[in-house]
Amino acid sequence: MTSNYWLQDAQGRVLGPVGMAVLRDLVSNGRIKDVSRVSRDGRDWYPLAQVREIHELFQTSSKHQDELAEARRLRQLIEDYRTRPPSEIFGLELNADLETHRQAFFRLVKQYHPDRLPADAHADLRHAYLEIFHFLAATMAKAEADILRMQKPAPPPRVSEPTPKPKPIVQPVGQVLPAKKPPVGGVGADFVNAPTGTFKSASKGYKPEEFVGLQRREDGRIEANIRVTLENAGMFTDHKLVNLSKGGVFLAMSQRLALGTNVEVIFHFDNPQREVKARGKVIWESGGKESGIGIKFTMLTEADQQFLQSYVDMRSRALEER
Amino acid sequence: MAAPTLLLVDDDKFVRDLLRDHITSIGFECRICEAHDGTEAIEVARAEQPRLVFLDLFMPNKSGLEALPQILKVSPSSKVVVISSMDSEALVVQATADGAAAFIAKPFHPDEIAATVKRLLA
Numbered sequence: 001m002t003s004n005y006w007l008q009d010a011q012g013r014v015l016g017p018v019g020m021a022v023l024r025d026l027v028s029n030g031r032i033k034d035v036s037r038v039s040r041d042g043r044d045w046y047p048l049a050q051v052r053e054i055h056e057l058f059q060t061s062s063k064h065q066d067e068l069a070e071a072r073r074l075r076q077l078i079e080d081y082r083t084r085p086p087s088e089i090f091g092l093e094l095n096a097d098l099e100t101h102r103q104a105f106f107r108l109v110k111q112y113h114p115d116r117l118p119a120d121a122h123a124d125l126r127h128a129y130l131e132i133f134h135f136l137a138a139t140m141a142k143a144e145a146d147i148l149r150m151q152k153p154a155p156p157p158r159v160s161e162p163t164p165k166p167k168p169i170v171q172p173v174g175q176v177l178p179a180k181k182p183p184v185g186g187v188g189a190d191f192v193n194a195p196t197g198t199f200k201s202a203s204k205g206y207k208p209e210e211f212v213g214l215q216r217r218e219d220g221r222i223e224a225n226i227r228v229t230l231e232n233a234g235m236f237t238d239h240k241l242v243n244l245s246k247g248g249v250f251l252a253m254s255q256r257l258a259l260g261t262n263v264e265v266i267f268h269f270d271n272p273q274r275e276v277k278a279r280g281k282v283i284w285e286s287g288g289k290e291s292g293i294g295i296k297f298t299m300l301t302e303a304d305q306q307f308l309q310s311y312v313d314m315r316s317r318a319l320e321e322r
Numbered sequence: 323m324a325a326p327t328l329l330l331v332d333d334d335k336f337v338r339d340l341l342r343d344h345i346t347s348i349g350f351e352c353r354i355c356e357a358h359d360g361t362e363a364i365e366v367a368r369a370e371q372p373r374l375v376f377l378d379l380f381m382p383n384k385s386g387l388e389a390l391p392q393i394l395k396v397s398p399s400s401k402v403v404v405i406s407s408m409d410s411e412a413l414v415v416q417a418t419a420d421g422a423a424a425f426i427a428k429p430f431h432p433d434e435i436a437a438t439v440k441r442l443l444a
Contacts, residue, residue: 006385013333014360014385015408018416025410032380032408042388 005054006039007032016042023054027061030068064122071128074112078135086143089136098147099231105140109133115214214253222263224295226251229270233315236308242284242294244308250284252292257282263295269311276304326373326443327353331363331389332405333381337428341376341405344435350443360384360392368396374442379406379417387417394421401442405430 005023006016015032016039026032035058038051049055087094090104110116114129215223226235237243239250249265257263259282267276284294300308328345330338338356345354355370357363359381367375375393379386390402401423406413409427417425424438 009380012382013380014382014388015380016385016387018387018413022410022412022416025412026408029410031410 003040005051006042006045007035007054008037008039008045009034010036020053024057027057028064030061030065067122067125071122071125074125074128074132078132081135081139086139086146089139090143098144098151101140101143101147102231105136105143109136109140112136214257222257222261224251224263224265226265226267227270228267228311230315230318233312236312239294242296244312246296248280248283248294248296250292250294257285257293259283259285262298265295265297267308274307276300276307278304325351325353327355327370328439329355329357329363329366329370329372329375329400331357331360331375331381331386332378333358334378337378337405341435344432345439347432348436348439350436350439358382360386360389363389364392364396367393367400371397372400374439375400375402376405377402377422379404379408379413387420390417390420390422403438403442 004017004019006014007018007023008014009032018026023032035048035054037045038048038054039045040051048058081089085094086101087096090096090101090108092100092104096104112129112133114126114133117126117129215225217223228235235249235251237245242248242250251265261282263280263282265278265280267278269276278297279299280295280297282293283296286292286294330341332338332341335358338358342354342356345352355366355372357366361384363375363377363386364384366372375397377386377390377393386404386406390404393400393402402421403424403426404414404417404422405426405428407428409425414425423442426434426438
């Protein structure tokens with residue numbers, strides 16, 4: 001049997017009889033507020049707090065109202081952004097370079113990744129997060145296309161003698177690798193034939209998966225998709241404890257993964273275009289300004305290991321030449 | 323033929339005045355009665371047998387949802403238009419199941435009122 005309720009506000013106005021489904025709809029959409037008394041028969045009235053199921057409904061709604069207000073604010077923000085150039089949206093000088101744009105974009109867009117929301121967040125807020133995320137991604141893509149159009153091509157990266165074949169980083173799982181000296185030079189045909197002057201395709205937009213990249217697949221696996229450019233390739237070398245020479249990588253990101261979590265990492269290289277797949281385990285995590293996770297590779301093919309090392313070497317040369 | 327009677331039911335006098343202004347401004351010849359809650363609406367409906375009732379839902383003493391079936395009981399030929407800020411789909415379904423002929427969400431536009439009057443009294 002469906003229960004009916006009558007609600008009364010502080011002015012004595014009455015609404016009822018209404019079932020729980022109607023009430024839930026009204027409350028969640030903010031149509032009814034300030035209810036002071038509740039009745040189950042239209043005659044005997046009780047303070048709201050004494051009718052547990054209705055009281056809880058309003059308490060839950062209060063949180064959702066805040067979330068709906070935040071969703072409205074974000075949409076207003078998008079409308080405001082539409083009238084501004086990308087540099088202004090990202091808080092930059094008008095002539096800021098591409099990498100400065102990218103860094104500012106990452107800082108800004110991080111705030112709006114839907115994964116930052118609690119699991120029970122209102123669907124409208126989740127949608128608003130996606131809207132602003134995609135808006136910012138489209139803005140970044142446009143800024144990138146504009147900047148690249150105005151840039152002259154840079155000279156191709158210098159190619160050195162082939163490198164002796166390095167050993168696999170970690171095979172099998174758990175094996176501790178000796179630190180090794182990075183090989184000098186050593187790039188493959190990919191680098192020789194790679195287009196120069198740009199680090200990524202201007203026509204390709206950023207997507208959540210490309211940027212933050214952590215996804216839980218349907219079968220429960222954690223997959224991290226990481227876009228790699230010459231600018232951010234320091235992820236392989238910059239961390240003292242988790243770096244390529246020690247068989248791992250440090251990924252700067254706000255999400256946290258428990259130590260020991262198995263992760264499949266897919267690196268997407270733009271120049272030269274190549275995809276490197278590795279398996280690893282979270283062995284390090286840090287918060288604060290240097291928030292991120294350290295992953296130790298547990299499976300990486302010899303060819304991919306060689307490619308990663310060559311890429312790091314090429315990057316250091318490219319940075320020196322700038 | 324006598325001019326039809328319309329009943330405006332809302333606890334807010336401002337809303338009743340607004341409805342009256344909208345209806346008279348379209349040049350529709352009618353007699354307009356008012357009630358400020360569900361209980362009074364039933365009594366006026368019994369006495370006046372209005373052709374059309376504009377009924378708020380959230381009112382003191384007796385809500386519009388309670389008054390709706392009782393108005394139709396004492397004045398079976400009346401057509402009831404619910405006007406409410408509670409424009410939830412579930413509530414529209416409930417009001418329609420209880421006999422409402424139309425549902426207008428607040429804040430309403432004068433054109434909605436005019437169109438509804440013309441449609442239901444045609």
